[in-house]
Amino acid sequence: MTYKKGQELELTIEGLAYGGRGIARQNNFVFFVEAAIPGQKVLVYISRKRKDFAEARIKEVITQSPHFSDPKCEHFLHCGGCKSQHIDYLEQLNQKKNQVQDIFQKQAGIKNFNVDQVVPANPIFNYRNKMEFTFSKNRWILEGEPRDVKSDFALGMHIPKRWDKILDINSCDLMPSIGSKILNYVRDLARESNLKPYDQRSHIGFLRYLALRFGQNTNELMVNLVTSYEDLDSLVPFVESLVDEFPEITSVVNNINTRKADVSFGEREILLFGKPILKEKLKDLTFQISANSFFQTNSYMAEKLYEVILDSAKLKGDEVVYDLYCGAGSISLFLAQKAKFVFGFDIIVSSIENAEQNAIINKIENIDFNVANLDSYFQKHKSNKYPNPDIVIVDPPRAGMHKKMTEYLPKLGAKKIIYVSCNPSTQARDTQILQSHNYELIKLSVVDMFPHTPHVETVGIFEKSK
The missing domain is CATH 2.40.50.1070 (OB fold (Dihydrolipoamide Acetyltransferase, E2P))
Known part of the structure; x- marks a missing residue:
């Protein structure tokens, strides 16, 4: 069957794509439906037609989804900031888990991939700092x-x-x-x-x-x-x-x-x-944050995220840890309480200044912060300046690591890499590179830092193959 722009048709929404749009299929053709939720039967019109898929908008909800929830926000229909607020929270979690699994199967090429752990948010409103x-x-x-x-x-x-x-x-x-x-x-x-x-x-x-x-x-x-x-x-x-x-x-x-x-x-x-x-x-640590420093935007769930990271690191007290893209040093300082020594790296000068001050405030001395453009820093400066790491933490921006850094990361020789990400698509892309260098993804956790939005935080544990 041929579809065209402006055409109306009835669809049943199967799930959510990464980004929050509803997914429906008809005659093996995929439709992405704005503001639709799983379980709805909708009358839509095609707003955009491409070779392999079409985009559509809802004209009428024929049958409402059992997962529908009245949105709390008065601006919900226009803002776009909380695209999932009309979906009950348990189904939001389920859809995020499914999206991450689908991304890693398709983009990282891992067959039958399953998320190992989902950490729900609490609270689900008034959480952004x-x-x-x-x-x-x-x-x-x-x-x-x-x-x-x-x-x-x-x-x-x-x-x-x-x-x-x-x-x-x-x-x-x-x-x-x-x-x-x-x-x-x-x-x-x-x-x-x-x-x-x-x-x-x-x-x-x-x-x-x-x-x-x-x-x-x-x-x-x-x-x-x-x-x-x-x-x-x-x-x-x-x-x-x-x-x-x-x-x-x-x-x-x-x-x-x-x-x-x-x-x-x-x-x-x-x-x-x-x-x-x-x-x-955050827990027993105090952090100083300047206007432009990076800091996790959900303090409540940052504590849960760092618990996942600490549990994944399984520190014994004799490890050297690198924290790449360390921001104001929050992850670094949590790890330094249980590691031998931590080195933090970030390109933002104010973040490193905050991180150094945070170490002083919390009286943590087994830590060293460095201003570094990680796209090329280790290729130019590594030599014998730092001891070899046992564990490397990476928490890059949404665009993921620069390819040069991803390619160089295995050369640091760490036994374990813990990859924290706010974008599972770029994390899956980087996973392919790490696996090609004999680092196996052994566990992936989803931490819901951002309820009612399409965004999610993931923590991947990579171990070097023997």
């Missing part, structure tokens, strides 16, 4: 709004697949509830103060991002106002009003990003109130 919201003069106009409605100021999230339009957000149930109060106050205060939002098209305007960091276990709160240029005459009274309204705030910084790049990482930072860092506790 960092959120970023975008200022814009191009607000997304919702269906049903008057044609002449004002749309020249927004503070919220990008509309899916639109770089230039921002959905005004009143609340976000992924972060602590005080975050929503700050979000709304900042929006109103910015308007009253006549502070202009940045225009992504013309690159004119002052306010670019509002970034919030929460110490889930310390009750500290950092506000990062990202602007396109320095203007302390405008920001100082703004911040004074903000901290008067919210005495819970312990730090306010101003990152200045003069570049056109749509990122919240500034070229320089100005401290406007309180301390330049936020403190967070």
Whole structure:
């Protein structure tokens, strides 16, 4: 049967693809259905047709899924940040497990692959310790709004697949509830103060991002106002009003990003109130985190993740450990409590500075942090500078390891590699390379750090074949 764009047909949703779209099949042809959930029977129309698959959108739900759950968020239909919020949580876990298994079977080439362990999240709302919201003069106009409605100021999230339009957000149930109060106050205060939002098209305007960091276990709160240029005459009274309204705030910084790049990482930072860092506790360790440092965005589940890593490492106390992409040193410091010595490596200078300070705060001395571009660092600097590792931890960004690093990693000679990943697709890709160098994947755990989203954290244990 031939399918074409605009055609309507009935489909039964079998599961979720990685990324959150529903999967259906008809006549051996695959359909990816936006916002569909397993168990639904839906009437759809084809929005995009390709040779081997089609994309479709729901016109009508004919039979509702037993896994359907009323979404909590008022912005669910438009935001796209919590794409799975309309699926009951146990089924979310089941689908994530199935997705990871499918990815490793297809992309890593491991037949009959099974996930060994799934660690569920608790809590499943208000868990994020960092959120970023975008200022814009191009607000997304919702269906049903008057044609002449004002749309020249927004503070919220990008509309899916639109770089230039921002959905005004009143609340976000992924972060602590005080975050929503700050979000709304900042929006109103910015308007009253006549502070202009940045225009992504013309690159004119002052306010670019509002970034919030929460110490889930310390009750500290950092506000990062990202602007396109320095203007302390405008920001100082703004911040004074903000901290008067919210005495819970312990730090306010101003990152200045003069570049056109749509990122919240500034070229320089100005401290406007309180301390330049936020403190967070994970179990018995205390961490200092700066505005731009990487830190796991779910403190509650970070503790569970590190338990999985520690259990996988099975440290006896005489091991040398490398922690690659170490960020602010959280994994490194957990391991150093049970290892002989830990070396941490990361390219972000502020992260390494935080990591070194975290070691001092926690009185851990058997550790050494290094600024390193891991795409080429060991090829150029290894020699005899560091003792050979017994265990290597890698926790790369979503893009995975650079191929040069993946190829070089086996040359470090570690008996065990523990690969932590927020992207199972790139982890599966790197698994192929590691297995070609005689490292066998013996266990994979799924840790649900991000409920109601398509994202998941995985921990793979690789051991060198004898």
